[in-house]
Amino acid sequence: MDSQPTPGEPAGNEPSRGLLRTAWDFSFRMVLRYIKNSYKDDPFRTFLEVCLIAFIIWYITKQKYNIGNNEIVLSEKEIDELVEEWNPEPLVPELTAFERETLEKAIVIDGPNGTKVRLASGSNTKPLINFASYNFLGFLDNPQIEEHAYETLRKYGVGSCGPPGFYGTLDVHMELEKQVAAFVGHSSAILYSQAFTTTLSVIPCFSKRGDIIVADEGVNFSIQQAVMLSRSKVHWYKHNDMADLERVLNEVNVQLANRRGKKALPRKFIVTEGLFQNTGDIAPLDELVDLKHRYKFRIILDESYSFGVLGKRGAGLTDHYSINPHEVDLLIGALCYAIGASGGFCCADKELVEHQRLSGLGYCFSASMPGILTVAASDAIQILEANPDNYLVSMRENAVLLRSLLKRIPGLQVEGDNDSPLIHIRLTPETLVRMKRSGGAWTNTDIDRVLIELTEEVQKDGVLLTPSRYVDEHERLLPNSSIRICVSSAHTRKEIEKCAHAVKSAVSRITSKKR
């Protein structure tokens, strides 16, 4: 490698002809003299330079190695044979016995969904008290909203037949947007036609490749998907652990401070949920806002389950903590759960909302919400605004009562914040160990099976519950299996007691069975 000659060395000196030749000779001699001198001063340096030049020549001329292109060249016949041999997996795997069972036992409701429901399947034809739907405020069976829906149908029909950009924006959409923004106390709002897709659209709309997201580990699946779709750099912090969050924020900021050159500052977001769907916990917004300012991270808050539920007015987490809603930069909410209509919304500053009208995928590329459901949402918010105590006080009393009753049941673990009407229950690990005859380990499927059995048992006592469902293999951290109980303001004290009693007797029946 080092035997390469210095370029241009063996040239002989001939008498010059013409100006060009003179110039060439002159410069060549200069270079030669320079090399001679430098060799005399520092032979080691010349040696290094020669090596370097040799290396460059070798590097340029060597065979290119391309990561993306390591294709094998095949003849047509070989290709045909390989195509013939290729044996793809089936499109969908065969269902396991447990999955088949789950499908068979799925809840199918006959008639309207509401505080009381009738099941289409099974032997049980009596109406059941519904603790499975997110009907926190009882708006599912509100006659006033229904009556108005019939009227709306006669004006707006059902579908809007187009995305909002192409003549799909109705006057009632704009009114509801204003109403929601005013109710939350933010500047502006935008409607999406499905709650899950709202989060999925909003986060990638602002957080792009190269941006930074710090997210709670316990967030719902929609947020998990949204941060994935955004292609941003995601850091996770321990569920509702503000000390851990601060550690991560600090780390990120230190890394950014050390970033090279004058690279633009990326956008930084804290992403969390108001009322956690998977645990029933409430996020400490006051501390989050404090951290936001100290570390200069914007907050994206998913209030899908807390909108209409938390706070004195039911306006969500900001209301609950009496914090100025503008502190939350992007506030996402759902209108399909507590409000009992459909779709979701995002509250933000006016410019950010306008930006979503062009860049929010779920807004731009799907039909707008049907007029009937828009008006239903509007009515529900109006009713709640007019008389919040009527709904919220009884809902909270019911939640506190049920929680305290459930906590008294031996062998049962009750999860979630005290104020939250979303209660997750599961059997304690000790109980599970006691139930296993051979002392073997419990698989997730075993636990799920027990929980389904438990819901079937309570159905016999006239109570409808559902295990919380997940797509296990797609969840980032699969939450422990549980049964989710949604308390409603429409439940009576007697119904709450009946639920607790049903759970109690079901638990004792289930746990006494060895398996």
Add this chain to the structure above:
Amino acid sequence: MGKGQRATQVYKSTEFIEQRRDEDGLVVGSDPFKLAPSSSASLLETEKALKTGDTAAVAEAGAAEPAAAAASADTAKHGGEHTSELDTVPTFILVTTYLSYLMLIVFAHLRDFFGKLRHPEEYVQLREQNGWAPMVSDFESLWTRRLYGRIRDCFNRPITGVAGGHVNLLERVSHDFNKSFEFTGRVRNVLNLASYNYLGFAQSEGPCADKVEAAMREHGLTQASTRAEAGCSQLLVETEEMVARFVGTEAALIVSMGYATNALNIPALVGRGCLILSDELNHSSLVSGARLSGASIRVFRHNDVASLEAELRRSITQGQPRTHRPWKKILVVVEGLYSMEGEFCRLPEIVALRRRYGFYLFVDEAHSIGALGKRGRGVCDHFGVNPQEVDVLMGTFTKSFGAAGGYIAGSRALVSHLRLKSHSAVYAEAMSVPVLAQVSSSMRMIMGEDREHALEGQQRLDQLAVNARYFARRLAEMGFMTMGDAGSPVVPLLLFSPAKIPAFSRECLKRNVAVVVVSYPATPIITGRVRFCISASHTRADLDYALEQVSEIGDLLMLKFHKGDASAKRVAELEGGGRIKTE
């Protein structure tokens, strides 16, 4: 096709078809399906057709369109139409279009430059401030602020009431160059060539609306839960069964939003180690779904079967990158009807490839279901392809059915898997009652199962076919450059120049016609276009009025690029696609 023939016979045995056959097929008078009368007989009385020589062929083609025969005969012709159309673009137009965009961009930068000098306070939120990065960066938003901003009045035009054949537009004005809009309080009734109301089911009256009201009285409004938990109602199960029957598959799953149907279900089908081969013009929801799935994604040229085959051969033999492990599965994702182009996917050829290469086929029928085919069963019906030959049939209810949401149909195994594993079924809200009722009532009508309105569905299908062909042909005759296949209810007309895009929309609005214009980034930069969506509820007067106005605007904006031969060739092309020798 057995079923199809039977349906046709029932239809033909009535008096209606006799009456229709020797007439034009276009409807005179008001919206033919508005305030639908109690029986189909009286509905017929409301329409009186004109008899003119030049549209007889159209009527004939529309009244009896044997899908399969037409399809196999002319599929070869369809290929490359899109590109050949563009090949004929005069160079002058190409050059001026690029120059116009260049000018716009130069001016955008100039205005930004001087704007920042003179009013720095207006640009504050685009810069890093005090350690906060801008929410929307300067560069990213240039297009929105400086290009889209100029023509913002052509989009998001608010309406009130139903987006039917005519629509009530809330009039608005802007006093600050489209930064904000003010409502004048006036409502303008304009002809609607913009909404996806193909079969005219966007109605607030009539049998479907009555059924929706009855369903709401019986089943309430919404579920407030997911399908997998407590949001599955008997009504949902029944409607899913009906959808499966309609599409011709074993089972179906209903999703409460169209975009979500793709975005949340593809991840349940493919994942790491799988490959998605996607048409380059696929809808954003398919792209989102593909990205969320974690599978590798490769793109083939739009509607180019040869490109797809080459990509298949390469992918199957080379396997995954670096490791050369064979792909676990390959999913080919195409759309039935490309809504920006008005082109059908080349299903028969793709199905033939599927048999040979063993990939799985996903067809997005968002626009084609209900709008294509003799029986409205979508692109399979149009081409006479057995729906079993497509692994995943996806569609939406927003368009032809006047409802919302979508479905995935396929084998029972597929749908069972999705009920357990699809993100939409497990995590997203279940479909609301009025939407379900609208889907089932309109679908029942299309299938002719609604006894009181047995003929209305077929009549709507025929009307749409006749209207669409008539409109596209007349445009071609006028010398406009249109895209798309014969019979497509979406008729795009090429505008090219960015100045003509808003001008066309504003001129149309001035003449009381609502249209959709689209340009980059929804289309390639060169081919800005206006897109007409034809509906069964348009009458002859509606279409003729629109054509007259479009023709005038075309003269004004110099849009009639096709002269003489080229125009005749295009007309022949459109006719050829649908000319059928009946009886």
